[in-house]
Amino acid sequence: MRLRPVALLGAVGLSVTLIAGCGSVGGGAGGASNAPAGNTSQDPKDMTMVNVVKVKGIAWFDRMAVGDANFAKRTGVDTRQEGGDDTSPEKQIQIIQDLIPQHPTAITVVPNSPEALQNVLGQARAQGIKVVSHEATGIQNADIDIEAFDNAAYGKQIMQNLAQCMGQQGKYVQFVGGLTAKTHMQWVGAAHDMQVAQFPGMTRVEDPIESTDNEQAAYEKAKEVLAKYPDIKGFQGSAGNDVPGIARAVQEAGLQNKICVMGTSIPSAASKYLADGSIDKIFFWDPALAGEAQLQIALMLAQGKTIEAGTNLNIPGYEKLTKLDGYDNVYVGDAALEADAKTMSQYNF
Numbered sequence: 056m057r058l059r060p061v062a063l064l065g066a067v068g069l070s071v072t073l074i075a076g077c078g079s080v081g082g083g084a085g086g087a088s089n090a091p092a093g094n095t096s097q098d099p100k101d102m103t104m105v106n107v108v109k110v111k112g113i114a115w116f117d118r119m120a121v122g123d124a125n126f127a128k129r130t131g132v133d134t135r136q137e138g139g140d141d142t143s144p145e146k147q148i149q150i151i152q153d154l155i156p157q158h159p160t161a162i163t164v165v166p167n168s169p170e171a172l173q174n175v176l177g178q179a180r181a182q183g184i185k186v187v188s189h190e191a192t193g194i195q196n197a198d199i200d201i202e203a204f205d206n207a208a209y210g211k212q213i214m215q216n217l218a219q220c221m222g223q224q225g226k227y228v229q230f231v232g233g234l235t236a237k238t239h240m241q242w243v244g245a246a247h248d249m250q251v252a253q254f255p256g257m258t259r260v261e262d263p264i265e266s267t268d269n270e271q272a273a274y275e276k277a278k279e280v281l282a283k284y285p286d287i288k289g290f291q292g293s294a295g296n297d298v299p300g301i302a303r304a305v306q307e308a309g310l311q312n313k314i315c316v317m318g319t320s321i322p323s324a325a326s327k328y329l330a331d332g333s334i335d336k337i338f339f340w341d342p343a344l345a346g347e348a349q350l351q352i353a354l355m356l357a358q359g360k361t362i363e364a365g366t367n368l369n370i371p372g373y374e375k376l377t378k379l380d381g382y383d384n385v386y387v388g389d390a391a392l393e394a395d396a397k398t399m400s401q402y403n404f
Contacts, residue, residue, distance in 0.1 A: 100131040102160040102357060104350055107150050109167050109232070110268060111138035114324045115295035115342050118404050119165075122343030126350040132160075134350060142233055142268050144171035151175045161185035161353035163346070168235035169194035185356045187349045190238040192385050199352050199362050203340035203372065203390040205379065206238050210245030212391070213317055213338050214254075217246075217289050220315035220335050224256040225288030228280050230301065230318070232268035232294030239263075239293035242319070246291060260284055266297050273300025281308055292318030298337060302328035322394055322402040329396045340372065340390040341404065348373045348388065362386060 106123050108116040120136045127134035137154075139146030144167045152175055154162060162179055166172045169191040176186050177196040188197040192206060217227065229246065231239035243263050250257050261280070266273040273296055280287060281304060290305075292298035298320040305314050311332040320337040328334040351368045355361075364386075366376045372390025379385040394402060 097160075097357065098131075099354060100133075102354070103133045103157075104161045104163065104353055105154055105159050106134070106136045106346055106349065107147055107154075107162060107164040108136060108138040109147075109165050110142050111136070111140065113268065113296060114321060116165075118321060118323075119342035119346040121404075122341075122346030123350065125343065126347045130350075130354060132350070132354060136346075142167045144168040144235065147172060148175050151179060155179050155182055155184065158182060159184060160357050161187060161350075163187045163189070163349035163353055164191075164197075165189045166191045166194065166237070167233060169237050171235065172196075185353050187353045187356070189345055189349050190236075192237060192241065192379065193382065194237070197384060198356055200382075200385045201345075201348050201352055201373075201376075202238075202379070202385065202387040203345055205387055206241040207245040209338065209391060210242035211249045212393075213242065213291055213319075214246035214249045216336055216338075216393075217291055217315055217317050218250065218254045218257060220317065221257060221289045223254045226258050226260045226284055226286060227289030227291065227315075228261050228284075228287065229259065229263045229291045230266050230273060230276070230293055230297040231263045232297070233265050234263065236293070242293055243291065257289075260287070263293075266292075266294055266300065268294035268296050270296035270300040270303075273297045274303045275300075277301040277304035278307075281305075281310070287314060289315040290318070292316070292320065295320055295324060298334055299324050299328060302333035306331065306333040321404055322399045323404055325394075326399050329394070329399050332396070336393060336395045337399075338391070338393045340392055343404065344370055344372055344390060 123134050123136050137150050162184055173195040180186055180196055186197045188194050188200045191200050194200055229243040247259055264276055290301045292301055298318045302316050305316055316334045317336050319339055321339050325334050325337050348368050348370050352362055364378045367374050373388040376386040379387055
């Protein structure tokens with residue numbers, strides 16, 4: 056019988072730097088912008104913003120669409136969400152290329168590959184379109200990148216809990232939506248580094264496994280892992296569909312009480328597996344609030360305002376932004392959440 060997590064092994068500090076005074080928008084990692092200064096007299100009702108997500112039709116981005124709608128209702132900005140039918144970066148590029156001639160006020164984007172989108176986002180900025188990204192630390196050609204939290208700290212938080220569940224012993228694997236998914240690779244990288252340094256009794260037996268953020272693919276690959284490593288003790292998932300897919304494989308094998316399953320998901324997708332122990336704990340942030348935070352930043356930029364350390368977006372989890380150390384255009388909130396079988400009912404998404 057494995058050990059169940061009961062508490063964090065220790066607090067994880069955010070790698071952020073608070074700076075006094077006004078912070079610049081763009082520049083540095085965002086690159087120089089040819090966009091004109093925001094028109095402070097422009098009525099939000101005359102603005103159009105498009106949120107381009109990784110993929111449409113999955114629970115995570117369905118929830119983000121709620122945030123888009125809430126922003127539109129609150130501000131009067133004409134807002135919509137677009138995304139491809141899979142996680143191909145090429146489909147995101149095509150969507151943005153098609154948007155540029157329409158000249159929206161802003162494009163917000165959750166990239167499948169920040170590197171692949173840099174050129175097309177540069178084209179958008181050159182046309183005066185504001186660009187705000189999410190889950191894309193270090194991306195070029197975004198005015199601002201907004202993260203829900205420090206990504207390294209988030210990965211370490213997951214590893215702390217996974218290690219405790221596994222009794223700090225045994226084999227584990229990590230899943231990511233894609234090897235080009237910047238934040239997923241940051242989470243698993245920070246988690247693995249922590250495991251090597253602090254939990255030598257654990258062993259990662261594969262490089263990160265790609266799921267393409269597809270629950271069926273995660274399920275099938277988890278079954279392959281179970282067959283290859285019958286003594287596997289832990290799974291860490293990164294994409295919203297990883298953990299439910301893994302849990303389904305664990306549940307079918309009747310290994311709920313022998314294998315620890317943790318990672319990023321939302322309660323609505325994970326609840327049935329949390330209830331029977333196929334998932335031990337999920338880590339997440341509210342996609343609706345993240346989507347709204349992106350759009351709020353875009354509105355502020357369009358109105359000629361700056362984003363700086365301490366900026367309050369008046370959105371839960373984003374009331375006091377901090378500037379991520381080492382980047383000129385990356386800001387983080389304090390929006391990390393976690394849930395297990397006992398606490399999942401606190402969340403309605």
